[in-house]
Amino acid sequence: MESPVNALPASPLRVWVVSDGRAGIENQGLGLAEALGALRPIALSVKRIGWRGQMGALPWWLNPAPLRALAPGADIAPPWPDIWIAAGRATLPLSLRMRRWSKGQTFVVQLQDPRVPAGAFDLVIPPKHDRLQGENVVPIVGAPHRVTPARLAADYARFEDQLALLPRPRVAVLIGGKSKAFGLSAERAAAMAHEIELPVAQEGGSVMVTFSRRTPDDAKALLSARLRHLPGLIWDGEGDNPYFAFLAAADYVLVTEESTNMTTEAASTGKPVFILKMEGESLKFRLYHEELERLGAARPFGGAFHSWTYEPLAETERAAAEVLRRFDDRAGNG
Incomplete structure (x- = not known):
């Protein structure tokens, strides 16, 4: 049939x-x-x-x-x-x-x-x-999303001039913000910037940073200032959002733990996904991250990058x- x-x-x-x-x-x-x-x-x-x-x-x-x-x-x-x-x-x-x-x-x-x-x-x-x-x-x-190989390829083509020559490893950094269970203070943003900066600099790589509408202004400003000296691109919120292009260009993806949408989208690429700790706790999100780990898609970020393969979420x-x-x-x- x-x-x-x-x-x-x-x-x-x-x-x-x-x-x-x-x-x-x-x-x-x-x-x-x-x-x-x-x-x-x-x-x-x-x-x-x-x-x-x-x-x-x-x-x-x-x-x-x-x-x-x-x-x-x-x-x-x-x-x-x-x-x-x-x-x-x-x-x-x-x-x-x-x-x-x-x-x-x-x-x-x-x-x-x-x-x-x-x-x-x-x-x-x-x-x-x-x-x-x-x-x-x-x-x-996770959640339904719009990430497909065709969409990633099309958006990468739009930003290729800005991304193609970035040194590898290219690290996409997807920053969310305040939610019911989690927060992102200036202090946590400073620590997060330090956690990201060291391994990228050590490996001679680059960053591609994008923020969500929920990112607090002080955390956004602090992360931007601390990471700006690295090779890469930090989206300032003006013009088209290169979010999908960043996913397409990335060798590794860092994503804050409070966003179901962003972690699911990242895990649909088949690229190593690292979860960035925020302030707060949530049983539901712990179960979600454990499921992503069980599927081989994501791991907690421990301050260093390493590669692995898995079947992209579909x-x-x-x-x-x-x-x-x-x-x-x-x-x-x-």
Whole structure:
């Protein structure tokens, strides 16, 4: 029997990616949608939602008429999509009603742990370290993302003039910032800069540094000042972000421990990934990092670089294949 993920439908599947527009959240949905598009023709629409007044701060059950409560510009209206991919707490008032609104025609996928019964959706795709289980739950290592060999190659080509002549080893340094469990003070940033600077200088290598929107200004300034004397490139936030190009050019990747997105993306390259310690502790993140170590993808950074090989993570592709399999089973196409 022909595999359902390769059976071409008569017309593209209409796929919506719905979020509050935050890049880290939206990119998870886009990553899954793009992986679907690699298996099947899709017509993709990106929907960024907001709520009027204080509705966005309320629990989903206190938003009884969400279509009327949406802020202008959300564009959530029929005809409904074939596949709805949503991520983030803000989408719950809509996701929980989509199957009823579409009379069961829309296949509803919710990313992350929605913290409501998983049976309210057709499929929930949480990170494995959230320890969520159920018949319609497909846990994955980390989070869906947009890193593919083609994307890395294309972005490297855009920045090749700035990166090709950097001395090896080239070290991509991906710095996140404050989260519920972790922090990055100026003191920790100074220590981190020292930990990075010494082995890069000893090996005659270079750094490629990028910061997230969550990086505190003082930590960003301190890391930039301490690493600026090394060969390399430090993205200052102006112009196009060379993040994917850095991953493509890197021999090693350093990434702060609080970011599921960045560690998963780094581990999808097949390159050695080292986890940079921040301030704080989290059982969930410890389980996540232990899983990455078990898979051979990442190790704690101990102040020195070394190489190893592993099978690049392909969890986004696995999740996309499972979405299509279940979509086809429900439609009777399996």
